[in-house]
Amino acid sequence: GAGVSQTPSNKVTEKGKYVELRCDPISGHTALYWYRQSLGQGPEFLIYFQGTGAADDSGLPNDRFFAVRPEGSVSTLKIQRTERGDSAVYLCASSLFPDGGELFFGEGSRLTVL
Amino acid sequence: GEDVEQSLFLSVREGDSSVINCTYTDSSSTYLYWYKQEPGAGLQLLTYIFSNMDMKQDQRLTVLLNKKDKHLSLRIADTQTGDSAIYFCAEINDYGQNFVFGPGTRLSVLP
Numbered sequence: 383g384a385g386v387s388q389t390p391s392n393k394v395t396e397k398g399k400y401v402e403l404r405c406d407p408i409s410g411h412t413a414l415y416w417y418r419q420s421l422g423q424g425p426e427f428l429i430y431f432q433g434t435g436a437a438d439d440s441g442l443p444n445d446r447f448f449a450v451r452p453e454g455s456v457s458t459l460k461i462q463r464t465e466r467g468d469s470a471v472y473l474c475a476s477s478l479f480p481d482g483g484e485l486f487f488g489e490g491s492r493l494t495v496l
Numbered sequence: 497g498e499d500v501e502q503s504l505f506l507s508v509r510e511g512d513s514s515v516i517n518c519t520y521t522d523s524s525s526t527y528l529y530w531y532k533q534e535p536g537a538g539l540q541l542l543t544y545i546f547s548n549m550d551m552k553q554d555q556r557l558t559v560l561l562n563k564k565d566k567h568l569s570l571r572i573a574d575t576q577t578g579d580s581a582i583y584f585c586a587e588i589n590d591y592g593q594n595f596v597f598g599p600g601t602r603l604s605v606l607p
Binding site: 424484 | 500504531536537538539540541544584593594595596597598599600
């Protein structure tokens with residue numbers, strides 16, 4: 383597609399439920415990033431993929447969070463046993479170059495955990 | 497670890513210049529970036545500067561880098577109401593993989 387596409391744009395769920403957020407990067411971009419942005423804060427790094435593999439997952443807050451990118455294109459961020467503190471906008475970005483090139487961001491998926 | 501700091505708010509009159517400041521901690525950052533986020537939208541790259549440069553000018557935007565003090569600034573000349581947004585400073589980490597963002601400066605442009 384023309385830009386980074388994220389679905390759903392809004393997700394409301396109950397505490398304890400499982401959630402999947404999808405990111406479709408710009409075609410041909412090998413690098414894919416997930417960030418989390420809480421209200422009034424800057425994006426916080428979660429995980430970075432280079433191709434199919436997670437090159438850096440040091441930002442995932444705990445083992446309830448997991449992300450995959452099985453074919454090196456679309457990525458899914460999975461959150462198990464959601465907690466109210468997980469409420470945030472989850473941003474996906476892709477880049478043509480893995481070493482500091484421009485990040486192209488999607489509009490984000492707003493997750494609200496009740 | 498890396499840390500990026502910014503003042504949270506800036507208010508200017510239309511037509512004046514805006515200066516948004518940022519300090520960072522990672523002296524090995526190769527690139528430093530300014531991103532803009534408009535309400536309800538994703539972040540968009542405004543400009544960037546390579547770490548061996550002191551200044552970069554791009555139309556109404558001027559980026560100044562002081563490596564010694566680890567200080568980065570973004571100057572917007574002739575600020576317009578359309579410039580109202582949140583501006584994020586970002587550096588790239590030691591391994592050239594992870595972008596670290598500041599908290600963002602909310603710029604309000606008054607008519």
